[in-house]
Amino acid sequence: MELRHLRYFCVVAEELNLTRAAAKLHMAQPPLSRQIKHLEGEIGAELFERSARGLRLTPAGQLFHEHTLQILEKIDTTIAATQRLARSKRRIFGIGFVPSVFYGQLPLLVRELRQKDNVELMLAELTTVQQMKALKSGRIDMGFGRMRIDDPDVEQENLFDEPLMAALPEGHPLAETKPTLAQLAEYPLVLFPAQPRPSLADMTLGLFRRRGLKVTVAQEANELQTALALVASEIGITLVPEQVKRVRRDGIVYVYLADPGLTSPVICSRRKGEAPSPIMREANAILEVLVENRRSGRYP
Amino acid sequence: MELRHLRYFCVVAEELNLTRAAAKLHMAQPPLSRQIKHLEGEIGAELFERSARGLRLTPAGQLFHEHTLQILEKIDTTIAATQRLARSKRRIFGIGFVPSVFYGQLPLLVRELRQKDNVELMLAELTTVQQMKALKSGRIDMGFGRMRIDDPDVEQENLFDEPLMAALPEGHPLAETKPTLAQLAEYPLVLFPAQPRPSLADMTLGLFRRRGLKVTVAQEANELQTALALVASEIGITLVPEQVKRVRRDGIVYVYLADPGLTSPVICSRRKGEAPSPIMREANAILEVLVENRRSGRYP
DNA sequence: GCTCCATGATACCTCCAGGGTATGGCTCGG
DNA sequence: CCGAGCCATACCCTGGAGGTATCATGGAGC
Structure with missing residues (x-):
């Protein structure tokens, strides 16, 4: 054709x-x-x-x-x-990301970088594994994911650890509490994201399984908006990283979990041993501010 | 090529x-x-x-x-x-919509219709004017817009009138009030959507102009998320249809307006004088329920 | 600094597929 | 029943895509 x-x-x-x-x-x-x-x-x-x-x-x-x-x-x-x-003299700067980091400060990094007039931004939604390959091939210059992967050509920096929260329908018995995983396991789950596996979904399942808790999966969803819609329709509950709570939605409440150490890291990957380009230096500077804000709880 | x-x-x-x-x-x-x-x-x-x-x-x-x-x-x-x-025996059902109606119940209509196994849904973001042509050419079977357009081959049904609200940054002097347009005109505006004109943006400007109010446009934005981000960053304020308030966002508050009659209709367009297909009848039935919910204020 | 070789560019040939013309065949309206 | 309108088929022609042979170039290795 x-x-x-x-x-x-x-x-x-x-x-x-x-x-x-x-x-x-x-x-x-x-x-x-x-x-x-x-x-x-x-x-x-x-x-x-x-x-x-x-x-x-x-x-x-x-x-x-x-x-x-x-x-x-x-x-x-x-x-x-x-x-x-x-025609322009701009350089390409490619950023790879897993969807779940895009609800936090990443859009701010993107907005700041777009201001610069020597850079053309290229965004690509990639799994953490795909990011490794994309980094090496030069398709992206910086990747944001939630998994630590050993690769000799890539260096990873743990930006911060993000608590997991439960997304519950409004009026849920646990809505005003700080529930434990054991309590949550009593209710059906909306698994998310269902599509590119392995992902947060497997991490979620693993958290329950490692504690010997059995969960029933009521429904799978590929996108956050769908998952939240399903939760709001009381089809099930789901676990999401804290950043997601910025996506507020009628009929949904987010609660922190009682179990300690239930976090999901946000990890930045770069090519190892490469002199940072001017654009990379600008990106790093912006990133530093954003991470500092995130750590100190100061949201813009 | x-x-x-x-x-x-x-x-x-x-x-x-x-x-x-x-x-x-x-x-x-x-x-x-x-x-x-x-x-x-x-x-x-x-x-x-x-x-x-x-x-x-x-x-x-x-x-x-x-x-x-x-x-x-x-x-x-x-x-x-x-x-x-x-290979399947499915029929196509095309829906055209302007972006601003997609924050309300339209997704519910889409979700319900997707359940049916005799229909393949096709969504197209189109301006109200484009919808007229798309209806006649058969590209879409139903259109949702915010403008009344006279066309002999198209019938339009006013589903409901939606109040306009102001989106303000948290802590704005008017944030806890029910302001008038005159009060809002004191602050810079984020114009939205900037791209396919004529649109809500022109309606907004018209509202001010007809009352003899002068506004300063601080920034234009094409997408709702951008517009809201700009508002949250205190670059300006903007007017949005009520449905948008379901998109909650940290740093943003929505307030109703004191001026009476500041509404934007949601209008459904169909081809005139056509016997409704089985799918169209299903869509109409779902739509009726959604509109009734909307009118009575019952959100799902 | 010279040689070698990997690699892309150029020149020229071949042949097929895309486009043209002529025409057949079907269906609908009068 | 005929003609208009339309798509399909048959056949021809030519441009350009792909092949082979060869040249030009610049970095690696000695």
Whole structure:
């Protein structure tokens, strides 16, 4: 499949008429007809219903059209962004992060760095393991995760340890308490994040298991917002890092846990033994302030 | 430009060696070399720095690589989704919405509809004006907006009127009051959303202007989260529809306004004179319950 | 400082696939 | 029943993608 097919498909999907579409594309109708068939063959699905009076999109065709528009749009913006960056003298600074650190001060680091006019920021949501590879390949320059991984080419710095909290529906029996894990184990759990494993979800399960507590998983969720919605709907409860409590939501209360030592670290990874670039130095300076604020409890 | 170029570029960007990349692509080195040059020519930017010992990505190349990976990934998932839909007997149901309605009950409608196993949901963020065209072309079947637009082929239903609220930084002099527009006009404004105009931003400005109030715009923001962050940083204040107050955030308080009649409607648009499909009937039923809850103040 | 070699660039050839033209066949409206 | 409108098929032609051979270059190693 080539972009040509997508471009043709879009025009045809809008015109619903091969002859007119061909005219719009400055080409004859038969080759267009063939290319569309070719596309359908490659995807292995009918995108159009043919009739003697023009075409109609099948449901699959509708879906494909919607996404194709987005793809073509993204290509255009990508080219434009690349050209802009090539003309400017900016350098790329890539930051990898696991989703759960993005509810805290990371957005502040991003906002500060975007101000600088010698740097183009590139953000990538990556698991801690993926971050190792991305660091080495130069795709990112700094990674934020929650796991310690031994790698000779990467140095890790423990920024701070973050307490875990329980997210409970409003009015829950434990809502005004400081519960123990044993107490929480009595209630069904919303496991989160379900998708890229291993993750916080496994850590959560491990915490219970190591204490010999049996938990029932009521539901899995991939995104924080979904998980919180499920908690608010009283489908279950879930454990989240403290940063998440900044995401307040009607129907949800966060409570600290009674068990000591239930924390999740936030770890910053960098390539080892590399002279810090000017941008890296700026990032480090900002980070230092943010970590200091975090440690002293001063939120901006 | 064709997908071929992107696929080649990705492999080269990973190998940073044309000979090896060519081998991986099961082709000879010279044509690959040429295609990459061709790509650079078309974009009008150097993506690689050549040396006798292999290649290196330029900043522009790095950016392009990052986005190219996403594009290729999206194409794969699009094809997979299209195939899946073609095999199933599901129908498409498209919903268009302006961002500001997505903080209310719309997610609930989406969640309920996703449960049904005869429907594949397609969401599209569109301005109210774009929704008209999308409805007529069949891209969406239902649109949610905040503006009344006369169109012979579209019928609009006013679901409810939503009060406007002011988002203020914590500790703001007006934070514990029910201020008037005149009082708010004393403080700088964060204009939101800045990008697709006309929008709520113009409505906000209009409200002040019609009362003969002069406002100073401190900053523009495209996304709600940014706007709220700016408010929390005491850069300015902003007006938001009531639904937004469900997005709570540290450092932000929402207050109702003293002026009467400061509301923003939520309007549902459908194609006129069309027999409702089974899915549309299900959507209408869910919508009715949600609107009733909204009107009676019962949030789920 | 010279040589070697890995690596990318250039030149030229081949051939296929994408586009063109001509035409058939189907369906719907009058 | 006929014609208009539309898509599909058949066949031809050419541009450009890919192949082979070879050159140019600069860093590593002696």
